[in-house]
Amino acid sequence: MNQSVPFNGTPLLSLIVPCYNEQEVLPEFMRRVLPVLQALPGMNYELVFVNDGSRDDTLDLLIGIAREHDYVRVVDLSRNFGKEAAMTAGIDEARGDVVVPFDADLQDPPEVIPKLVAKWREGFDVVIARRVDRSSDTYLKRKSASLFYKFHNTISDIDLPENAGDFRLMSRDVVNALQRLTESRRFMKGLFAWVGFKTAIVEYTRQSRAAGKTKFSGWRLWNFALEGVTSFSTLPLRVWTYFGFVTAFAALSYAAFMLIRTLIFGNPVPGYASIVTILLFLGGVQLIGIGVVGEYIGRIYIESKQRPVYLVQARYGIGERAGRGGH
The missing domain is CATH 1.10.287 (Helix Hairpins)
Structure with a gap:
């Protein structure tokens, strides 16, 4: 279990980025995300990319990024384990005082991250980024998501915040609590809600993918919803x-x-x-x-x-230094 690593006494933010066939979006991702992290006042940062068995040139691009930036680390999984497992691997690898899971497709704008950090500084352990405008998604996806949240929250003892994905900020205490949960079939939205802690919400508008295609088909979304229902309700x-x-x-x-x-x-x-x-x-x-x-x-x-949630094939990037935000 990784513990937070202070860099010169300044809090460290770990950005967790699961990647599966994201070669088209990675250059734009770095162009958009780095200025936001560099402008964070009084905050160091690291990027932890998790290559989830990509079949394109994603891994080569990530290795190149890690060689160029000391604050980038790459975790290469032995095969495609799925986003939930890749996110778990990133959380396990993160060393930050705060951890932010973030999708590589840029549908969640990185400009929201400073707002999450501001809420954390107010004393919140969890800051959820909630979508108030999902017009970039199809009508069917919006409607099915709404029905899923309502159905899940009706039959489960754990309420999932509606229109909230994995994008959120979590303190080190929350991360340590998540690492104590050992189930191998993981529904991360449910686990995030289950651990609790003092929570705030920041609203934002969801955007279209910067490049590439979504990895979630209708069948995979159906199975994902089924996983969520059976994970937290009998x-x-x-x-x-x-x-x-x-x-x-x-x-x-x-x-x-x-x-x-x-x-x-x-x-x-x-x-x-x-x-x-x-x-x-x-x-x-x-x-x-x-x-x-x-x-x-x-x-x-x-x-x-009792199989492990994921297997790591290799790690790239020393990551001994952290990027320094604005001061």
Whole structure:
């Protein structure tokens, strides 16, 4: 577990940047981000890039950046583990008094970082950057995200701030708390919310990608949402208990109705179509219930293996010096 490393007694900010096939955006990223960090008053900084198994020239570009700047470090994972694992690797590597996860695509403007730092100086341990304008995203993505947050917060004991991504500032105390959470299937937004601490919110307008294409397809977003729901709520399991009681009550009620009707009107020819329909319906419901149970059993199975969240193949950049902000 890394501890904060003071540089000349000045607080250190660690910017964590997971990268997967981001060769097109990296030059613009450095052009936009460096002036912001250099202008931070009374604050040193470091950049920790995590190469998450990129298949293009991202790693070569990152190595070049690390050779050019002493305050840049590159963590190269052995394969693509996914953004949650890459972010975890960056948090583990960070040495700062404050840590800021930040996407390389620049949809979250770096100009917001000084506002996060200002709130931290006021005494907040967590400063969440919340999007107030997501017009750069498609309507379907905005609507599905809104439905996910509402659904998750309804069934879970942990509320996720709506329209808030991974972009936020966390103090060293928060980072140390996150490093104590050992699950291998990680839903970072939920973990950020679970640890708590004194929290403030800074609002901003989300922008379009500076270059490249998004790495999240509709299917990956669906699986990501499923991960979030099953990570912090057992209500989907409990629902099937209630549904079973309702179904059993309905079956008993129908049996009583059939018995009374037979005693009064005799035994008419049964409706085979209705019987087949009911059997198929209940069979489908049972399969859905088994699928929900299977999701949770699968998580138990994976956690029981106790595999590491990620594997590091190599590290580049000495990182013994920190960049110095404005003074």
